[in-house]
Amino acid sequence: MKNDNLIPHLFRTEYRKIVSVLCRKFGLEQFEVAEDIASETFLVAMHSWGIEGVPPNPAGWLYEVAKNKAKNHLHRNAIFNEKVAPVLADNTAEYDSEIDLSPGHIADSQLRMMFAICDPAIAAESQIALSLRILCGFGIGEIADAFGTTKEVINKRLTRAKEKLRSQKLSFEMPDSVILSERLDPVLLTIYLLFNEGYYSQSQHKTLRRDMCFDAMRLCLMLIENTLTNQPKVNALLALMCFHASRFDARLSGSGELVLYEEQDTSSWNSDLISKGMHFLNQAKSGSQLSRYHLEAGIAFWHTQREGTPAKWEQILHLYNHLLQINYSPVAALNRTYALFKAKGAQKAIAEAEKLDIEPDYFYFLLLGELYSTIDAAKSVHYLQEAFKLARTDAEKRAVKKKLVV
Amino acid sequence: MDEYLILMRLDLLTKEAQPSPEQMQGFMEMYNNWVGDIAARNRFVGGKGLSTEGKVLKPGGIVTDGPFVEIKESLAGFIMVKAESLEDATAMAAACPILYGEGNSVEVRMISSVHEK
Numbered sequence: 399m400k401n402d403n404l405i406p407h408l409f410r411t412e413y414r415k416i417v418s419v420l421c422r423k424f425g426l427e428q429f430e431v432a433e434d435i436a437s438e439t440f441l442v443a444m445h446s447w448g449i450e451g452v453p454p455n456p457a458g459w460l461y462e463v464a465k466n467k468a469k470n471h472l473h474r475n476a477i478f479n480e481k482v483a484p485v486l487a488d489n490t491a492e493y494d495s496e497i498d499l500s501p502g503h504i505a506d507s508q509l510r511m512m513f514a515i516c517d518p519a520i521a522a523e524s525q526i527a528l529s530l531r532i533l534c535g536f537g538i539g540e541i542a543d544a545f546g547t548t549k550e551v552i553n554k555r556l557t558r559a560k561e562k563l564r565s566q567k568l569s570f571e572m573p574d575s576v577i578l579s580e581r582l583d584p585v586l587l588t589i590y591l592l593f594n595e596g597y598y599s600q601s602q603h604k605t606l607r608r609d610m611c612f613d614a615m616r617l618c619l620m621l622i623e624n625t626l627t628n629q630p631k632v633n634a635l636l637a638l639m640c641f642h643a644s645r646f647d648a649r650l651s652g653s654g655e656l657v658l659y660e661e662q663d664t665s666s667w668n669s670d671l672i673s674k675g676m677h678f679l680n681q682a683k684s685g686s687q688l689s690r691y692h693l694e695a696g697i698a699f700w701h702t703q704r705e706g707t708p709a710k711w712e713q714i715l716h717l718y719n720h721l722l723q724i725n726y727s728p729v730a731a732l733n734r735t736y737a738l739f740k741a742k743g744a745q746k747a748i749a750e751a752e753k754l755d756i757e758p759d760y761f762y763f764l765l766l767g768e769l770y771s772t773i774d775a776a777k778s779v780h781y782l783q784e785a786f787k788l789a790r791t792d793a794e795k796r797a798v799k800k801k802l803v804v
Numbered sequence: 805m806d807e808y809l810i811l812m813r814l815d816l817l818t819k820e821a822q823p824s825p826e827q828m829q830g831f832m833e834m835y836n837n838w839v840g841d842i843a844a845r846n847r848f849v850g851g852k853g854l855s856t857e858g859k860v861l862k863p864g865g866i867v868t869d870g871p872f873v874e875i876k877e878s879l880a881g882f883i884m885v886k887a888e889s890l891e892d893a894t895a896m897a898a899a900c901p902i903l904y905g906e907g908n909s910v911e912v913r914m915i916s917s918v919h920e921k
Binding site: 712715716718719720722723726730731734735738742750753754755 | 833836837839840841843844845846847848
């Protein structure tokens with residue numbers, strides 16, 4: 399990996415780990431100090447690696463620098479407390495400047511941070527935005543995309559949430575079981591969005607994307623390993639991510655371009671991840687709760703079955719019917735219409751597609767082009783051309799072109 | 805957009821009118837796809853199926869096993885939808901697969917007030 403790629407990559411994967419561990423050490427109200435130290439660490443890396451070359455263990459190098467900076471900060475604080483504020487009696491903890499950046503401690507700190515941010519003192523809509531910002535290193539634009547809103551809205555949410563972080567003394571302890579289950583949903587959603595960002599982002603940086611996906615899976619696995627959070631929906635989410643991740647290599651070409659599902663080389667689907675997904679999906683069956691993750695995992699399971707039998711599409715349709723009842727999204731509505739086409743034919747699917755409450759975009763026209771392909775070639779071409787006009791990336795343009803040629 | 809209640813009534817009493825398990829499976833699939841059509845348009849608000857057991861209460865402390873005391877058509881389930889108008893809601897209800905059954909009926913009512921929780 400070239401140096402100019404390496405630092406952005408490490409920023410996306412390591413920044414949040416450093417911030418989490420430091421927040422745990424300093425307290426959440428000092429998260430800005432933690433962010434400063436983490437940012438300074440990367441600044442040092444940029445200067446130093448440019449001159450001296452990249453060290454053999456770049457992440458470890460970053461941890462060392464962050465550790466020293468944190469120690470200096472604590473030391474300065476200790477001097478301040480000792481000399482300037484001697485009235486403060488119980489500042490012994492400040493002297494303990496050991497910073498633990500072992501993998502277990504990092505992952506545990508990230509989880510605690512997620513649960514801390516999901517404190518009801520912070521508005522629900524801000525919790526996930528803040529998690530994505532601090533923990534996942536998302537840019538404002540990426541968060542806005544994830545929520546389907548504008549950057550201004552996200553900035554406002556973040557500002558309010560950060561004020562709360564500063565003013566409230568939010569605990570960094572793992573909460574008890576009642577609080578834990580109340581905060582579990584936003585935590586799961588954060589993990590899922592982190593995974594999606596790695597899986598679906600337009601970035602051609604394959605290693606970075608894979609790291610984000612596997613980080614999300616690791617966080618979810620930690621919730622499963624904790625008896626308090628080992629709930630069916632958590633297992634369902636991990637199953638979902640395993641099924642998706644099983645196609646990670648097949649859906650990206652060597653140069654990082656998207657390979658369409660029908661054109662993927664099934665032999666590069668990861669059967670180990672598929673069987674892990676089945677295991678977690680089975681674990682998710684206990685209890686009576688049917689979460690969106692159960693339904694999405696079910697759909698993802700069927701997509702690991704290559705043969706497009708009618709039974710497969712009936713099942714997928716059935717699962718989308720349920721998913722839309724509990725968690726409507728335009729993407730799910732479009733996918734459901736495609737499943738309806740595969741299960742019930744073009745006429746029925748076209749009738750429903752035209753009733754959808756969707757702002758016509760690239761995906762909508764691509765779907766209509768597909769639906770008409772078997773019954774009205776001229777209309778199909780017309781819709782595909784509409785899709786082409788609205789395509790935002792080269793990959794999207796190529797996908798339409800391929801269909802237009804055939 | 806207003807909310808509408810779609811009430812589904814079935815003949816749960818006449819023995820001959822009851823579907824076989826295979827038919828039942830077919831009906832359930834059609835029902836599921838009908839609700840899916842509505843949900844895909846982001847018009848589904850909520851809904852439940854009802855058990856065939858119940859009680860009917862009347863003034864004077866009269867309680868009988870229900871739900872099908874006097875009429876053949878018993879309430880079998882309901883869904884709530886969002887719709888532009890009564891006509892719009894009626895168009896959604898018209899596709900309800902329960903209407904394939906002789907003697908069944910579907911009723912559409914606008915929800916005019918909500919009991920706050």
